[in-house]
Amino acid sequence: MLLFSLKPHCKLIFLVLLLWVSLLVDSNSGVELDESLTYIWPLPSEFTSGNQTLTVDPALSLFVSGKGGYSNILKEGFERYKKIIFKHASGISLFQKLRGIRSVYDISELRIIVNSDSEELQLGVDESYALFVAKNDGKSIIGEATIEANTVYGALRGLETFSQMCAFDYETKSVQIYKAPWYIKDNPRFAFRGLMLDTSRHYFPIDVIKQIIESMSYAKLNVLHWHIIDEESFPLEVPSYPKLWNGAYTKWERYTVEDASEIVSFAKMRGIHVMAEVDVPGHAESWGAGYPDVWPSSSCREPLDVSKNFTFELISGILSDIRKIFPFELFHLGGDEVHTDCWTSTPHIKQWLNDHNMTAKDAYQYFVLKAQEIAVSKDWTPVNWEETFNSFPSKLNPRTVVHNWLGPGVCPKAVAKGFKCIFSNQGVWYLDHLDVPWNQVYSAEPLEGINNVSEQNLVLGGEVCMWGETVDASNVQQTIWPRAAAAAERLWSKREAVSVRNITSTILPRYHYFRCLLNRRGVQAAPATNFYARQPPTGAGSCYEQ
């Protein structure tokens, strides 16, 4: 009865057409959906659907099984999604319900089977799931939906998909699932699907960071790359070096160790890794607010003083302190945009360079490798921005993950040398570039130029970067969304499914729909089709068309 197929649409076109016609008759309202498309974002890797419309019980109950079924992560996830699905008051009265309690709805139970009881969240954790939604077939008492996954994190992804199938129907005032029965088998294309947040250029309150993490889970993004510190401010508490966060903008624009831990556990509950970044030796001027010794001199403050042991003790101290907060195996050491002028112009460093027979470029390499050693000694896999790879690839620790940003073609070079790679080509995936329209974000392909399968496997995934110069708590979400969603589908869904021609008719309606879904869930996703990102709507109109 169930057929696995990448293109189930053809078989169903006739049925869907009927459904569509009946919807047109039901409602005269303006905007209509193209029902031949599947409004799940990102698109699942395999799915079939039918032509039934099912109602979902607002008292939907959870029935778990499998070794991992009793996980708190799963239980809380279910409660979260229940709130999302049943936002609207039901039109079916309590009285009606009491009279014929189960029979009013087609789906009254969600069954979730989780095979593993491990809640460990590491890169490449199994996020696959299968989701089955069907009406009562007459044999069992109630209709049901079933999610089966190997881990709780796969189950969470399945819950997200389930929540996107459920839509409030304004005519019957009930939550409905269209195009049932559904059979979905899904897994991510890439293990690393990231969003970078920069809390140094502007401080984001904890609640805002949590909102961002929550919204990432809607698009199945799974790595928050937390660019904690930069030259402008040092907001994080480091207990061993308590003066470091004197580099914060103000005494309120800070993160305690407890705040950071709370963010990590909030993310974990949603199956999201937090990759911390401590960017050295450039982008670190703010460290000197508390410890001016790390500045080459008081007038020339970056990069960190390469000549002092204290510099590396401090890095080691920071990493030791925060290792406890950030369990994720990847740790970002930055290494980008290092201008070594302060080293060569400061006498004691110049002397040190001469003593060690180093050029400034050598010292940059020395610094990065030493920082890598420290990170590796704390059992972290180092990630570095691509300049480190561009400058001294043969010296980098072979476990290094190269983080591309300057332009296209870097991951092909990195994987050819055996390094893992993260794709963030600024031409397409820097969200602070406001002049990149959604279709360019969508069409960017992390594996472009890499044909060898074993080399392709070295590309962990990609990341959209939200640098913070012109975003703060007032506009960060509207700058992230909806374009981050375009990258999210690229990173999750099958390459064949996203590499289609004519994305204006096949992808854009789904992209609009997802943007409106984000709005409904309280996420300030901006209009989808303005040329510049985060621009206000150009005039009155529907969310589904703007």
Added chain:
Amino acid sequence: MLHLCGKPHFRYSCLMFLVWVFQLVGLNSGFGLDSGLNQSLTYIWPLPCEHTSGNETLTVNPALSLSIIGHGGSFRILREGFRRYKRIIFKFSSGISVSRNSRRIRSLYDISALRIIVKSGSDELKLGVDESYTLFVDKTEGKSIVWETIIEASTIYGALRGLETFSQLCAFDYTTKSVQISRAPWYIKDKPRFAYRGLLLDTSRHHFPVDAIKSIIESMSYAKLNVLHWHIIDTDAFPLEVPAYPKLWNGAYSKWERYTIEDASRIVRFAKTRGIHVMAEVDVPGHAESWGAGYPDLWPNATCREPLDVTKNFTFDLISGILSEIREIFPFELFHLGGDEVNTDCWNETRHVKQWLDKNKMKPKDAYRYFVLKAQEIAISKNWTPVNWEETFNAFAKNLNPRTVVHNWLGPGVCPKAVAKGFKCIFSNQNVWYLDHLDVSWDEVYYAEPLEGIGNASKQELVIGGEVCMWGETVDTSNVQQTIWPRAAAAAERLWSTEEALSADNNSVLQRLQYFRCLLNRRGVQAAPVTNYYARNPPSGSGSCYWQ
């Protein structure tokens, strides 16, 4: 020991200076900036009408308990309010461990209990409901010093305002990792200057999901605004369900961009638990083209669709039907009938309407009056007090129902004329209080005065307040909060605080407003930078919330 006083700053300036110096020494923070606040200012927004403070810093127990003393009512709204504010106040994990906490629970903190004394437990929410409160954070001298926090109010809504103020006194201290109240003891006696402190939201030009509306209402309560003027319907879309006329919401943009009656009731209930009225608007006879999507008979003709057809009984049956249905949803005594920007060309150009005008010896202008007055009658018959945009007053003041509240918008000087004729008035001069005018800076909003030009005290009392208007052409869910805030807060202080308390010192107001903007950000509200020339512009570069 406690003194009531409108301007307590002078008396305390010496103490404050000491506190300020102490804080400077105590905190090295501030990379490139001294992060100490100007402690001569009071960082409560809007400023309470009377307050005194001291120089002690107190810690607040995250397990803060509540006791309510009062008669009648369940105090459910108050208890919910307390829980809400507790979450706001104790957002941050405490640095004091649970084990330490449980061993010596009470003694670790100066403040562990909040007492609320309410005269009436009634939850009735009417225009002019008593919102006054007093708030003490004070010590009682016994064998040992015990700190007490007490809110006294006549109504639960006054107590909610007191809770908001209390929450603004509490600040997380990053050094001790605890919530502190500085400058205690506090004595605050507060009440609003105007009964009506509104924000208009337009759900026709763009649909706002229920969650977005709730976020807006929640944020209004932080600034002690108390009326959500819900401009539900306009030319562009008719999102509201009207069960008696089920085709009306066919005028919605799509089948998802709608509000069921349950949605609307939920919004009203959500607002009520925050002491906020919801004033609905059904704007007639102009701004109503979307009605015809379901009932084309309302259009003068298929090509000329506004204003509503004045000749047909059906038009007024429909208005009456809508008002009957939504009367239950909107208990607030004021109801807005619009009446603005009525261009009568379609009436003149449509043959059957033209004939009707001739037969009844009416000019289009007369028919406009006829329509508005008939709509007023319908509203009054449903026990509503009609509010109309100022054009109705400008065009036929003497015919308006004397209970009419005139809603100013076109420019300055209208409320003086309206109150001179005995009408009540709401101030919304578009030059200063239309939030969609992005080129109005925060201080122009702040220094707009609803009573300007009204000298007579009895006439002043007819100005029930003012409202900032967030018209929806270029705002949607993505940017509405950043367009509303922080400028709505500038108007909110104008409407709440006494005129004497409002400082003429631009710079000190700015510092307090920047602080409040950051407070909104901390609470998850997307308030935009304060000092950009154009509203809702992004920050111009990296920097602190407290100076952008």
